Amino acid sequence: MIADVLRVQGLVVHYHTPLGAVRAADNITFGLRVEERLGLVGESGSGKSTLALAILRMIKPPGRIEGGEIWLDGLNLMTLSEEEMRQVRLARIAMIPQGSMNSLNPVMRIRAQIADALRDHGVRLPKREVDERIRDLLHSVGLRPDVASMFPHELSGGMKQRACIAIAISLRPRVIIADEPTSALDVVVQKQVMETLARVQKELEASVILVGHDMGLVAQFVDRVGIMYAGKLVEVSPVRDVFTQPLHPYTRLLIASLPSLQHKGSFQGIPGLPPLLRDLPSGCAFHPRCPHAVDRCRTEVPRFKEAGTASWAACHLL
Amino acid sequence: MTPLLEARNLTKIFGGGVFERKQTVALEDFSISIDGDRPSVTAVVGESGSGKTTLARLLLGLVTPTRGQVLYNGRDLRTMGAPDWKVFRHDVQVIFQDPYEVYNPFYRVDHVLTTPVAKFKLAATKAAARTVIEDALRAVGLRPEETLGRFPHQLSGGQRQRVMVARALLLKPRVILADEPVSMVDASMRATILASLRAMTVERGISIIYITHDLATAYQIGQNIVVLYRGSVAEAGDVECVVKHPQHPYTQLLISSIPVASAERTWTTEMVADPAIRVTGQDGCTFADRCPSATSPCLQTPPPLFRTAPHRAVACYLYQSAPALRREEMVAVFAAPVPPKAEPSGPPGSGEAQHAGV
Numbered sequence: 001m002i003a004d005v006l007r008v009q010g011l012v013v014h015y016h017t018p019l020g021a022v023r024a025a026d027n028i029t030f031g032l033r034v035e036e037r038l039g040l041v042g043e044s045g046s047g048k049s050t051l052a053l054a055i056l057r058m059i060k061p062p063g064r065i066e067g068g069e070i071w072l073d074g075l076n077l078m079t080l081s082e083e084e085m086r087q088v089r090l091a092r093i094a095m096i097p098q099g100s101m102n103s104l105n106p107v108m109r110i111r112a113q114i115a116d117a118l119r120d121h122g123v124r125l126p127k128r129e130v131d132e133r134i135r136d137l138l139h140s141v142g143l144r145p146d147v148a149s150m151f152p153h154e155l156s157g158g159m160k161q162r163a164c165i166a167i168a169i170s171l172r173p174r175v176i177i178a179d180e181p182t183s184a185l186d187v188v189v190q191k192q193v194m195e196t197l198a199r200v201q202k203e204l205e206a207s208v209i210l211v212g213h214d215m216g217l218v219a220q221f222v223d224r225v226g227i228m229y230a231g232k233l234v235e236v237s238p239v240r241d242v243f244t245q246p247l248h249p250y251t252r253l254l255i256a257s258l259p260s261l262q263h264k265g266s267f268q269g270i271p272g273l274p275p276l277l278r279d280l281p282s283g284c285a286f287h288p289r290c291p292h293a294v295d296r297c298r299t300e301v302p303r304f305k306e307a308g309t310a311s312w313a314a315c316h317l318l
Numbered sequence: 319m320t321p322l323l324e325a326r327n328l329t330k331i332f333g334g335g336v337f338e339r340k341q342t343v344a345l346e347d348f349s350i351s352i353d354g355d356r357p358s359v360t361a362v363v364g365e366s367g368s369g370k371t372t373l374a375r376l377l378l379g380l381v382t383p384t385r386g387q388v389l390y391n392g393r394d395l396r397t398m399g400a401p402d403w404k405v406f407r408h409d410v411q412v413i414f415q416d417p418y419e420v421y422n423p424f425y426r427v428d429h430v431l432t433t434p435v436a437k438f439k440l441a442a443t444k445a446a447a448r449t450v451i452e453d454a455l456r457a458v459g460l461r462p463e464e465t466l467g468r469f470p471h472q473l474s475g476g477q478r479q480r481v482m483v484a485r486a487l488l489l490k491p492r493v494i495l496a497d498e499p500v501s502m503v504d505a506s507m508r509a510t511i512l513a514s515l516r517a518m519t520v521e522r523g524i525s526i527i528y529i530t531h532d533l534a535t536a537y538q539i540g541q542n543i544v545v546l547y548r549g550s551v552a553e554a555g556d557v558e559c560v561v562k563h564p565q566h567p568y569t570q571l572l573i574s575s576i577p578v579a580s581a582e583r584t585w586t587t588e589m590v591a592d593p594a595i596r597v598t599g600q601d602g603c604t605f606a607d608r609c610p611s612a613t614s615p616c617l618q619t620p621p622p623l624f625r626t627a628p629h630r631a632v633a634c635y636l637y638q639s640a641p642a643l644r645r646e647e648m649v650a651v652f653a654a655p656v657p658p659k660a661e662p663s664g665p666p667g668s669g670e671a672q673h674a675g676v
Contacts, residue, residue, distance in 0.1 A: 043504035044474055157366070186365035186531060187575040191585060194577075213504055216534075216577035220585045243581035257509045258579045259534040261561060267538065269509035273459060 004031035004071075005207050006055070006093075006175050011068030013047075013054045016061075022278045024050040024063065026231040029304065030312075032175065037201070037208045039218035039239070041254075042228030043274055049098065051228070052179050052211045056095055057085050073174060091121050094168040096161075096178040096197075103164065104152040110138075110163050111148035117170050137166040140203065141196050158189035162196055169200050176201065179211040194221055215258055219243060224310075227251050230275050230285035233304060237311040247313040249290045284316065292317055320392040322354030322525070323377065323410065323493055327386035327646055330372050345369035345376065346549045347386070349646040350527075352493055357523045359516070360652070361540030361557065363533055365572075369549040370529045371415065374497045377527070378412055408438055411486040415498035417478035421470035427478070428466050430485050431455075438489060454484040459510045476503040483511055490522065497529045512539050533576055537561045542652040545569050548604040551623065555630025555651045565632045568605045603634070611636060623648060 013025035025047045032038050042048045053059050055070055057077060070077040072093060077085065089095070097103055105113055114134050118125075125133070135145045141162040152160055161181060168176055178197065182190040194217065201208050210222055218225055219239060226236045227248065235248040246252045253270045260267060272289035275281055281288050287297040296316050304314040328348045334341035348369075352358065364370045375381045377388055379395040388395045390406050398406070414420055421430065431451045434440065441447035452462040458480040470478060479499065486494050496515065500508040516539050518524040530536050536543055536557070543560050545553040545568070553566040564570045578584045602617040603609070609616065615635050623631040624640040631643050631651045643650070 043507070044476055187533075187577075188365065188571060191575045191577070194585075214577065215505065216579040219579045219581070220577040220583060240581045243579070254505060255579075257505045259509070259512070259532075259538040261534050261537055261573075261576065261578065264538060264558075267509050269459075269507065269513060273461065 003034060005034050005073060006032040006209075007069075007071040008051075008055065009069040009071070011051070011054055011070065012066040013050050013059055013063060014066050015063045017278065020278050023231050023280070024277060025054055027304075028068070028233050030226055030233060030236055032207050032209060035201075035205055035207055036224065037198075037210060037222040039222035039225040040209060040211045040228060041213060041215060041218055041225060043213060045274055045277065046228040047231040047277075048211050048213075048228050049179055050231075052095070052177050052209065055177060055209075056089055056093060058089075058095075087121060090117060090168070090173065091171040092173050093175040093177065094171070094173040096164055096168050096176065096181045098179040098181075099184060104160060106152050109149055109151055110155075113163075114148075114167055114170055117167050121171055123171070133170075137170055138163075140169070140200055141166045142192070156189075157185050158193055161185060161193050165193070165197055165200065169204060169206075172204050173206060175207050175209065177209045177211065180213070181210075182217065183212070183214070190217070215254070227254065230280060231277055232285065232314065233312075234286070234315070235311070235313040237308070237313075241308070241311060247307050247311055247318055248286075248315050249292050249317075250286050251313075253289075253291075284314075321351035321389075322391065324351040324389040325349055325373075325377060325386070326389065328373070328376055328383045328388065329385040330369070330376060330381065331384045343549045344372040345546075347645045348373060348551065349386075349648055350544070351649050352525045352527070354492060354525075357519045357525045358542065358652070359519050359526045359528060359540050361528045361530065361536035361543045362546060363530055363536050363543060363572075364546035365531055367548065368546040370531075370546055371497055372549075373546075374412065374414075374495055374527075374529055377495060378410065379406070408489055409492040411489055411491040411494050413479070413482050413486050413494065413496040413499040415501065417482055418470075420482060421478065423470055425469075426466075427468055427470055427473065427481050430481065431466075431488065434485060434489055440488065450488060451484075454488045455481070457487055457514055458483045459507060460484065476507060479503055480507070480511065483514070487514070487518070491524060493525045493527065494518065495527045495529070498531065499528075500535060501530070501532065508535070515539060533561060533573065544648075545572070550604050550620065551631075551633055551645070551648060552605065553630070553632045553634075554623070554648050555627070559627060559630050565626060565630070565637060566605075566634050567609045567611055567636075571608075625651060 009029050011025055011028040015022040015024055028051055040048045040051065054065055059065055077088065080088065111134055114137060115130050118130065134148050138145060138147055143159060143162055147159065155163065182193050185193060210218065212218065222239050224236060225239050225242045226233050229250050235251050237247060242251060243255060246255055257267055257270055270289055275285055283299045284297045284302050287293040302314045302316045304312055307313040307318045326349055328345055330345045332342045332344055362370050362373060376383055379388065382396060393402055421427065432447065435447045435450060441450050455462045455465055460477060460480050465481065483499060500511050503511060512535060515526060519526055528536060528539055540557045542555065543557040544551055547568045552568045553560055560569065564573050602619060603621050606612045606616040621633045621635050623633050623643040623645065624637040625631050625643050626637045626640045629651050631648055
């Protein structure tokens with residue numbers, strides 16, 4: 001048994017709206033292994049970004065973590081104070097946010113932004129050593145040293161994204177959470193950025209959670225995939241199995257909805273619409289769209305259980 | 319016979335004013351024509367900076383070409399009068415890439431739907447207008463009661479984009495120019511929107527120019543494909559040939575970079591150079607600086623299109639034994655669009671598979 005570097009246990013996140021509480025993440029349980037790459041996929045509104053933010057305890061009101069535990073290397077993040085948590089972020093668990101090229105400060109040079117992150121986390125080094133460290137960081141993400149003295153607008157999208165990866169890895173975190181890190185990039189650049197991420201992950205011996213909806217990226221990059229639907233994790237399986245023998249009916253339909261480059265007309269939409277999180281169907285949230293739904297699915301919420309040698313799924317039919 | 323919408327030798331150069339010495343060639347010598355009687359789906363594929371959005375803006379008359387012209391029913395957009403513009407604005411609909419920019423944040427989303435209904439008198443009564451709008455929304459998978467009455471910021475990017483597809487459907491146009499219509503939409507919804515676009519060609523005879531960076535969706539809905547690289551056509555022709563057996567080194571790079579959603583790992587680990595913005599005065603093939611097979615002629619003169627097969631053309635000296643085509647003749651390689659009745663039936667539920675008859 002390989003040890004989990006990160007373990008999420010029964011995590012619940014609600015958004016409190018005037019129309020009632022929205023269950024954006026509902027009883028999420030999974031483990032992330034050392035050096036593993038885990039994909040979290042789902043449609044928009046499925047709760048994947050909420051889950052990513054919740055792991056970092058970055059949910060803002062009206063959202064709130066209502067329950068559950070987040071264990072990082074034997075430390076329950078839920079018990080930390082706000083200031084302790086701030087020190088854990090970036091140092092031990094870093095995030096590459098969605099559209100992170102826009103998260104760079106437009107009026108600060110790249111060097112200043114990386115130095116800022118280091119200083120804020122208690123790294124006190126002479127200027128020369130800081131510069132050296134920044135040069136090493138930029139080098140490890142495939143950027144030239146002179147990028148350090150540039151402003152974000154002088155960089156291309158792919159370079160900005162790599163600068164964000166450089167910041168994320170500046171304190172050698174154990175876990176990197178990448179939320180759609182390449183959604184605004186071209187495929188050729190996307191591939192370069194993902195290769196960069198893969199390389200630094202190996203160097204750091206870190207684990208990666210890749211959040212996104214691009215199943216192609218997930219197929220090419222991760223080891224295991226977690227599929228989210230309506231705020232719940234419905235399946236976690238090794239990436240190969242997801243494509244060859246998906247367990248949950250939603251996974252099966254999701255795979256079938258992907259446009260292929262091999263066969264024409266070989267993809268189809270999933271009938272119906274994703275449910276509203278504040279008004280979920282009874283029983284299994286997927287039952288109104290599920291071709292195999294039986295009576296039990298309408299009344300009883302399926303348990304997330306072991307459904308194979310290395311797979312978990314939440315479906316009554318398994 | 320006059321084509322419905324035609325672009326002749328379009329070139330657009332940005333910059334070069336008093337303050338900027340650098341000129342950027344956004345699009346170079348691009349020609350295309352859309353036949354009004356035979357609806358077709360033409361996919362234009364390229365990365366950012368390839369000129370695909372400039373092409374869309376030129377075809378819509380939103381920017382004027384530096385050289386060349388755009389003709390609608392044989393009339394140049396630049397000299398067209400107001401009545402012709404009204405027809406053009408009804409017949410040619412656009413779905414833009416960024417669903418944030420097209421909405422006025424002070425108006426409810428209803429505004430983009432009721433305005434065309436009023437302007438083009440699509441419904442006699444308020445109730446009829448409401449029905450027309452609700453039908454269009456349902457066709458793209460939106461719940462009217464959850465969409466109407468909302469402000470743009472209350473909808474997700476995907477929902478906003480679907481409202482724009484609904485608006486295009488509402489007008490029953492002759493051409494739809496779709497600029498990345500599904501880039502911000504989820505997989506299950508993407509298939510639904512693409513199927514409704516595809517159905518528009520087959521059932522309602524609307525031609526589509528589908529501009530995208532995503533080769534997989536281009537392959538799925540296009541009959542013909544044009545691959546752009548830094549403003550020039552790299553490869554064009556029947557979508558089956560181009561996607562399955564790319565000939566231009568750029569198309570090959572592009573296809574090998576696509577993360578394929580299957581159990582098979584297809585990504586290899588070769589590094590490629592960063593593309594730079596091209597500056598006028600730089601001669602030769604636009605891809606030469608990244609091309610593994612570049613030779614001296616590639617650096618001197620831009621390659622013409624070589625017709626390597628009846629239904630494809632490649633702008634690369636590797637194929638110079640094939641007959642050369644002038645840029646404006648590119649459309650000749652496009653396979654004749656299949657009339658709707660001769661459609662082979664796809665697997666059930668997949669919509670109408672469109673194999674271009676070669």
